[in-house]
Amino acid sequence: MSKEYRVAVVGATGAVGRAMRSILAERDFPVKKFVALATAKSAGMQLEYRGQEVICQELAPNSFKGVDLALFSAGGGTSLKFAPIARDAGCVVIDNSSAWRMEGDVPLVVPEVNPDDVNWHKGIIANPNCSTIQMVVVMKPLHDEAKITRVVVSTYQAVSGTGAKAINELVQQTGQVLAGEAPQPSVYPHQIAFNCLPHIDAFLDDGYTKEEQKMVNETKKIMGDDSIAVTATCVRVPVQNGHSEAVNLQFARPLSVERARELLAAAPGVRVVDDPENKIYPMPIEASGRDDTFVGRIRRDSTADNALNMWIVADNLRKGAALNAVQIAELLVERALVRVPR
């Protein structure tokens, strides 16, 4: 019989945690025991895993005893404190927060791009930022062919990327505005309904936001190429789920639109949706709930040598978070790496 694992989800009640539960079940991940962890507020809550009731427990230092694999999605502070505790208890951690992503001894993995980086894990593996994941999945086959030298990206990020409370805020504010009431922002600094906020995560001294900086640093680490120049503008838009990105890629060598389409059509995890004449292009309402990263509007940038523009859309809760984490877990199982090296 193939091996089964005791798996914990930290943040099991959250937007990403819920997606993790359903994706583990959908993909038939070999789970012997499922452990749901969250705050004291959720302790005792009945959650569902594969039709079975699971009682949510409060995360505590002894939560990882006998657990083989933990998927963390409970914020950076929780990961900073509890990922080392889990690892020291012999549990391999796949962390969704930004806490460990840029540490030298922590692989930052997108299975379609740098699967072999799981081989050198030391107990903690980081899942990249949602906007970065969908971009590098598309960049990889193009980079292998024509070497990307520069990326200019603008994101249009859904509120689900902020978590369950932000989804409620968009829905509530939309109702309030339509009813002629003035919404009171709570999760975001300004009204998000019928608005766009060029502000995701904290501002840094150089005028960029941390989200923009994450896209720059994480892209280089995942692609294993520090020479790729990346500049980003990250924007929160009133979309419930599914991040979109307008991406301009510049290459060292010529790459035609036709060849780019061909490479992308053959790339794992990518779906080309590019028939503008028939009004067919990727959209978040269609990408939501799906596993692929969708790319369309592929066209030549006539203002630069060897450059293409494109539009990339993916479900940020799935490929941008939970699905990518489960795919990393699958890689660990395939390669017999569900163990903390001593």
Ligand SMILES: NC(=O)c1ccc[n+]([C@@H]2O[C@H](COP(=O)([O-])OP(=O)(O)OC[C@H]3O[C@@H](n4cnc5c(N)ncnc54)[C@H](OP(=O)(O)O)[C@@H]3O)[C@@H](O)[C@H]2O)c1
């Ligand atoms: N949403 C995305 O698209 C996305 C993408 C990539 C990465 N991430 C990352 O994933 C993490 C969670 O995001 P989310 O969108 O799922 O947020 P969320 O909907 O707000 O859920 C947060 C989850 O974390 C739990 N939690 C919070 N503080 C905790 C603590 N001190 N101890 C134990 N559990 C704690 C919450 O439990 P309670 O319900 O008990 O409060 C809840 O289950 C964040 O680190 C985020 O940056 C999110």
